Amino acid sequence: MINSKKFITDDFLLQSNIAKTLYHDYAKAMPIIDYHNHLSPQQIAENKPVKNITKVWLDGDHYKWRGMRANGIEEHYITGDASLFNRFEKWAETVPYTLRNPLFHWTQLELKRYFDIDTILQSETAEIIYNEANAVLENKTPAQLLEMMNVEVVCTTDDPSDDLKYHQEIASKGFFTKVYPTFRPDNLFFIGKPSFPKYLEQLGASENTEINSYNQLKDILAKRVEYFHQNGCRLSDFGVGDALVMEDFTEDEINVIFTKGLEEKALSKKDINKFRSALFLYLGKLYHQYNWVQQYHLGPIRDNNSRLKTEVGSDVGCDSIGDFPMAEFMSKLFNTLDSTNQLAKTITYNLNPADNELFATMMGNFQTGGIPGKMQWGSSWWFLDQKDGIEKQLNTLSNMGLLSRFVGMLTDSRSFLSFPRHEYFRRILCNELAEDINKGLLPDDVDFIGQMVQDICYNNAKNYFKFR
Secondary structure, X not given: OOOOOOOOOOOOOOOOHHHHXXXXXXXXXXXXXXXXXXXXXXXXXXXXXXXXXXXXXXXXXXXXXXXXXXXXXOHHHOOOOOOHHHHHHHHHHHHHHHOOOHHHHHHHHHHHHHHOOOOOOOHHHHHHHHHHHHHXXXXXXXHHHHHHOOEEXXXXXXXXXXXXXXXXXXXXXXXXXXXXXXXXOHHHHOOOOOHHHHHHHHHHHOOOOOOOOHHHHHHHHHHHHHHHHHOOOOEEOOOOOOOOOOOOOXXXXXXXXXXXXXXXXXXXXXXXXHHHHHHHXXXXXXXXXXXXXXXXXXXXXXXXXXXXXXXXXXXXXXXXXXXXXXXXXXXXXXXXXXXOOOOOEEEEEEOOHHHXXXXXXXXXXXXXXXXXXXXXXXXXXXXXXXXXXXXXXHHHHHHHOOHHHOOOOOOOOOOOOOXXXXXXXXXXXXXXXXXXXXXXXXXXXXXXXHHHHHHHHHHHHHHHHOOO
């Protein structure tokens, strides 16, 4: 049994007096703008008490699922129909084995911030922590949990066909936290798969029409972008895990390829890449027209375990870092849009740490006067959003770009209990800057560097996204 002595102290991760000053006096109180996550708009709109920690903490959390599988826990307790307590108990059993994995830090930080629990979660403490947490959650709604963490804005991830009714309900309720949609058209990039024609039916139905040609698809997308914009959307996203290639194409070629995809006829890899290239450019120009920020999450290889995908489904913790070539794709996409002055503000997220310098330098190629930090290499993502990954991203960005213009952290989470990850990032940021001050690598001017900290934690994002 791990000693239950208090672990998450006020100075957790802060290794010098300057680090403590930067965090406590400058970073800690800044509001949170969580500009990319996978929270449920329906849950926020309905705003019913959460009641159970298993449902809000373990459901959908593939980070914890991977840890439990690595610990030999049977799937029955992970994504199966075991009782809520038994699932929590198996996670508690796993926690002591997560030492040096970010899951250990996140677990204890979340227990402390939401429930004021200092006890280390493990088998011996599972029942008492389960009951204490549920006593708090019995009357806590999603909106209240967000307000507890001073979350000013969250941006959910939404399909273009979504009617956004839950976002409209949220907007009418006057919650502390503003909730905006994000336009994520990933399903359109799977031309050549049986799901493509059916998805076109769904997308067409959102505008009460049918999509029978590529021109009709473009018209529908323009209408959906406008609709999302009217409902507060200011970001798009892309997250298809695959090798991406920008191919030259003609409009006639895309019309033929689209028709073949609609009729479920065989398409070559080059056909698929041509269609995707046309979509990237058409959507990119739309995003620029509406002054949106476009996001590209690049590098995962998804659904590696076909058995588990068949038994449980996608997005269950069977994705990993891929080794796809990225430089030529980004260069050609951004250069094509930039050549006609139609390159929107852009954030890229890299999953392969071997490509950190590649991403950081690529974004520097397309910076534009009048928009500080227009092209962003985004925060450490997914497998990299832990202490080592965050430090490497901060250092690489510092070396290759302007850390001072960075728009900061996000959760990329499905859990309403994940927002202490912003605190985790802020503590690491303050400690890194303090280390440089202590080594004489930065001026000993806490006020000036404290302002930089506040910019990275909040001000830069507020100015960059310009939410209404």
